[in-house]
Amino acid sequence: MNVNGLSGLNELLNELLSLLSMQHFLQNQVSIPLIQPIIDLLLSMPFVGYLVALILWKPMFALLIFPGLGTLMAVLLFIIWFERKLTARIQWRKGPVEILRQAGGVIQALADGMRYFFQEVIVHRDAHKPYFLQFPILIFIPVLLPLLFIPAGSIVGIESPYSLAIAVALISLIPVFIVAIGWASNSRYAYIGTIREAFMYFAYEIPFILAVISMILLYGTADMVEIVEKQNIPGIFLNPVAAFIFFLTTVMATSRLPFEIPEADQEIAFGPFVEYSGIMFGLVMTITYEKMYILALLMSVLFLGGGNGPDIPLLGNLSGVLWLFVKAMAIMVLLSFLRSIYARLRLDQALRLSWNTLMKISLLSLAIGIVANIAFGLGW
Amino acid sequence: MEEIVLDVPVQPPTELFLPVPKKFLEDAYKGDDYLVLVGPQHPGSGHMRIILRIKGDVIVEAIPDPGYVHRSMEKLAETRLYIQNIPLFERPAIMDTGNVTLGYVRAMEKALDVEVPERAKYIRVILAELSRIGTHLYDAGILAVFLGHTTGFMWPFALREPIVEAITRISGARITSSFIIPGGIRRDVPWNVLEFVRKTTFVLERRLKSFEKIFIKNPTVIERLKEVGVLSREEAIRFGLVGPFLRASGVEYDLRAVEPYEVYDSLNWEIPVSDEGDSYSRFLVRVEEISQSISIIRQAVNELRRIPEGKVISEDILQEYAEVASADIRGFFFRVFGELTLPLGEFTSLTEASRGTLLYSIISDGESNVPYRARVITPGWYYLKGFMEALRGERLADLQAIYGSFGYFPPEADR
Incomplete structure (x- = not known):
């Protein structure tokens, strides 16, 4: 392997590393002025900062938070509960209420999911x-x-x-x-x-x-x-x-x-x-x-x-x-x-x-x- | 004494057995058809298995396999006192408590040849019609859930609550009241309770209007039920349909009008009849019957205004207790009825229960205080044949629609 080939590999590696660097993530970051001080604080921490930068990187945010996994799970939780509650109201019933009574049984679907896990x-x-x-x-x-x-x-x-x-x-x-x-x-x-x-x-x-x-x-x-x-x-x-x-x-x-x-x-x-x-x-x-x-x-x-x-x-x-x-x-x-x-x-x-x-x-x-x-x- | 041990091992069946001819199964497997077993553990079958032979999506043949909730009521009745059989015979159709007990009690009264006080007759009619409304609402709810309409399932069940409350105030029990006894009713019903019953009918009428909007006139419901499971007038008679299902096919036959019992001949009411004979008309006839029952109850309460309180049990039955117990049997029940014996002979009564003709036949040997033989034929058993014939040629998804339109209730049919 000659020197040129080695330097080509080096360049590729550097490019890859720059793609994974925190600076790259920060260039395309989700900006939320409301909680910017908290984000800044978290970004200044050594390891957490990298994770936060990764999550706030727009493509990763789309994948993990919205409209991706996080929101999907929250929506699943909510819509199953809401549908049951709405149907119950129309049908002169109360619907799910026992699990987390203070919030009207909103985590019923989560409880059901946990039950499924142990079946x-x-x-x-x-x-x-x-x-x-x-x-x-x-x-x-x-x-x-x-x-x-x-x-x-x-x-x-x-x-x-x-x-x-x-x-x-x-x-x-x-x-x-x-x-x-x-x-x-x-x-x-x-x-x-x-x-x-x-x-x-x-x-x-x-x-x-x-x-x-x-x-x-x-x-x-x-x-x-x-x-x-x-x-x-x-x-x-x-x-x-x-x-x-x-x-x-x-x-x-x-x-x-x-x-x-x-x-x-x-x-x-x-x-x-x-x-x-x-x-x-x-x-x-x-x-x-x-x-x-x-x-x-x-x-x-x-x-x-x-x-x-x-x-x-x-x-x-x-x-x-x-x-x-x-x-x-x-x-x-x-x-x-x-x-x-x-x-x-x-x-x-x-x-x-x-x-x-x-x-x-x-x-x-x-x-x-x-x-x-x-x-x-x-x-x- | 030496104990005798029966050491014969029980051998349960190893394979699924179907009570149908072998040729039926072989033909199905050879041809394009396939078999679908609906029930007895199916969300839309009740305690019955229906063996369907299906070609594509169309039912070629339907064979019922009933008997999963058979409780041998007729044989059990032979070991119980005549009076103890009232709650027993109530069990097949517990929503229909008024009508099923009325049938048995009337067969006994025929044997004993007693005249029931007029006030008791009116209260019996009120109880029977309340049960009729309750049963029709129950069946409407089951029909709705079979069509996937859960609101149509919940509302009639909630609507049954005022009826159950009315029956509770009359008899003291929510469902199985056993209130009707030979010679009358258990105790007189005070005026305020009758007034409550009358007010209940207005509540029902108002709530039924909203039920009509959401379910009865719902376009998807009409789409599912119209021209499905059609039985013509001739077919309905040939297959021996009874009750509202016979009337839905255009036959104006109601035992309350043909052989009037109690006070049905002195009240004004109509027999709802439809000519279409499809699932929707079978449902509509029963909806119309609810409003007729409401009218009957109001008339009966009005009639009761002029009949003085205090005498609801026949003196022929009470005999020496006539003075103390004629308004309330409590405390004298088994003194009066414990040794009740029917004269020698066979006594039959026909009653128009909610789902149709209900036949009781009691054979008495004339000396014992238990029936020698008792025969009950419930409406469910009568119209099972018609139900299966209505399925033929319809689509698989229509099974539930037709099932609901007949309001088939396995515990009632199996007895």
């Missing part, structure tokens, strides 16, 4: 054991990855001109995993549930993608950061038809009533997930809520202006985070309402609705998207 995971004789145990964990890949592409103000994990397309493609992978879960379960009800899931998947996916494409045509870009920037008027006013389809297909995709068909617990006893127990059931049960969170974020980016909103100087970069969070939560709360209002439709009725009516309206939304792009001069 036995039963793998029945007929199951395909490796897949049966793998898929509920592997499904977190398509669930968590789209979160990286969603911009919250200036905080975004990965910027790409194809970010919307990638996010939608990853979300479309989730039902494939659910079908695989049903296949690995190898039971009669799981089989029926899997077939229902597959039917529903085809039924909602096409109007859903058409609605997304109509928004791409409207904004003239598939980069979510640009899409948010271009929304002086929120997209819901530019293309209300696409917003309606997106909302309805979100309801279908997350198995909310009246389209809770693949999981129909009174008919096929949780369909693909019928054989799961213990923490595995806990994991598969939360899939739809996680999907709901992603789709709510995507909907607020596409139709409600994402992180746009009145700037709050004290929060700095977190201002956009706050607005995106509020919008996404509003959509999730709206979705929670459906549970206590509607009965479950039959599979063929849901299919007729989506292949017939929704398909027609989604084609209309495509046309609206093109017209609105020209009319508002949003350009390409």
Whole structure:
């Protein structure tokens, strides 16, 4: 090895080290004026400082805090509790109250999760054991990855001109995993549930993608950061038809009533997930809520202006985070309402609705998207 | 004495046994069809197994496997006093307490040939109609949860609470009141309680309006129930449907009108009938019956205003205790009824229970104080055949909708 090669390696190593250095993280840091003194104090400490700088590095912040893992967990905790509490209020009941009475039982889902941890995971004789145990964990890949592409103000994990397309493609992978879960379960009800899931998947996916494409045509870009920037008027006013389809297909995709068909617990006893127990059931049960969170974020980016909103100087970069969070939560709360209002439709009725009516309206939304792009001069 | 040990090991079945012809299973496995066993541990089946043969998504054949909650009530009745059988026969359908006890007591009264005081008759009708409303609300709740509508499940159950409270104030027990006894009722009901019952009907009426908005007129509910599980008029008669399910198929047959018992002939009420014969009409007929029952209760309370308090048990039954116990049997119950013996013969009564015709048949040997043989046929058992026929040709998801529309209650059918 000659000297030149060695120096080349050295340069590469130096570059890598500079990427991992604290200075590199600090260049692209989340600024929060409200707690800046505390951050400064922490940054001055030897080891903690590095960790804090890493966490506050914008891509890492998107991955770990918002819209990534931390918020996802908090939202899961909250929305399960909120849905139960809201349903209970409508049904003249009290809902969860015993665990942390002072806060109205808000950590009920956490307690349930802990209980799941200590329950036995039963793998029945007929199951395909490796897949049966793998898929509920592997499904977190398509669930968590789209979160990286969603911009919250200036905080975004990965910027790409194809970010919307990638996010939608990853979300479309989730039902494939659910079908695989049903296949690995190898039971009669799981089989029926899997077939229902597959039917529903085809039924909602096409109007859903058409609605997304109509928004791409409207904004003239598939980069979510640009899409948010271009929304002086929120997209819901530019293309209300696409917003309606997106909302309805979100309801279908997350198995909310009246389209809770693949999981129909009174008919096929949780369909693909019928054989799961213990923490595995806990994991598969939360899939739809996680999907709901992603789709709510995507909907607020596409139709409600994402992180746009009145700037709050004290929060700095977190201002956009706050607005995106509020919008996404509003959509999730709206979705929670459906549970206590509607009965479950039959599979063929849901299919007729989506292949017939929704398909027609989604084609209309495509046309609206093109017209609105020209009319508002949003350009390409 | 030497103890005799029975040392025969029990051999439980090693494989799942299905009480269907072998050919049925073989045909299903050879062809495109597949079998789905719904129940008995299924969230939407109750204590019954339904063996379904399915082609694609359509039910080709449905075979019931009932009997999981069979408690051999008819045989148990042979070892108990006539009067002890009242709470026993109440058990099959505990929501329907008024009607099921009324049927048994009327069979006994037929045998003893006693005339019931008019006041007792009206109070019995009130109790029977309260139970009818309670049962219909219970069934509406089960139908709702089968369709995934949890609000439609919780509201009727909450609505049952005023009814349960009314039954408590009348009889002292929330569910199993055992209030109706041969010759009358256990004790007279004071005026303020009757007034409470009348006010309860107004509460029910008001609350039912909001229930109508959220569930009965809900578009998704109508979509699920309309034109599902249709039984024509001829089919309904051929398969032996009873009660509201027969009336939903266009047959105007109600035992309260055909063979009036108690005071049903002196009250004004209508028989709700529908011609469609689908699941939705089976549900609507029962909803309409609730409002008819409310009207019957109000009329009965009004009639009770003019009948003086104090005499609710027949003198033929009380005999020497007639003076002390005619308004309240407490303290004299087993002195009066302990040695009750029915004359020789077979005595049958037909009652219109909430879910349909309820038949009691008692055979007495004329000397013992227990029945020689007692026969109960509950409405659930009568319409099980029609229920299974309604499933044929429908989709798998419709199983729960049809199940709920029939309000099939396995403990009632199995007895």
